[in-house]
């Protein structure tokens with residue numbers, strides 16, 4: 001069953017709670033929170049305060065995507081703010097195994113993200129420790145970008161690698177997901193779709209979620 005995590009990067013932040021409630025009522029499975037630091041990516045977005053406000057707006061799991069350098073400094077604050085899943089970028093973590101275990105010690109599920117050009121191989125030696133792999137299908141930093149098709153083949157590679165290691169991990173795709181690109185990802189084995197612009201730019205969010213699920 002494919003799950004959908006709308007990204008609040010695309011909401012009207014003057015109405016954050018209403019926007020989150022609208023997708024919860026429309027059938028979203030999680031809320032995706034994009035945290036950017038102006039160093040790892042060329043944009044600054046959300047800190048623990050907005051994550052905490054999101055926590056008070058919904059009972060859905062919060063899926064926090066950290067696009068930041070030195071994430072160990074902020075993981076405890078995001079878990080305290082209510083994150084259920086914390087995902088860090090392999091490219092930002094020289095001691096990835098340590099960082100993954102910090103997330104778990106704090107009490108959240110741990111994810112590792114990789115950029116479109118990063119080979120899946122970097123996941124091999126942490127796959128047994130993590131709950132989620134996030135494959136970027138755009139270069140991280142902004143919402144509303146075009147889907148990078150060459151990232152699709154990495155989905156089946158992760159699925160095979162996880163199968164070989166007998167690991168049942170979420171395979172999440174993020175960036176440029178719409179009703180045309182979602183089926184490419186789900187057919188390849190993705191089971192968690194992040195969608196920002198596609199969901200929040202539509203008035204009928206339930207219809208957007210149904211279309212992403214291929215219904």
Ligand SMILES: O=C(CO)[C@H](O)[C@H](O)COP(=O)(O)O
Pocket residue numbers: 007009010032034065067138139140141142143144145174175176177194195196197198
């Ligand atoms: O991590 C992200 C960008 O770095 C966002 O989650 C992603 O871009 C979602 O936005 P959209 O669906 O509009 O592409």
Ligand SMILES: [Fe+2]
Pocket residue numbers: 007032033034065174194
């Ligand atoms: Fe994201």
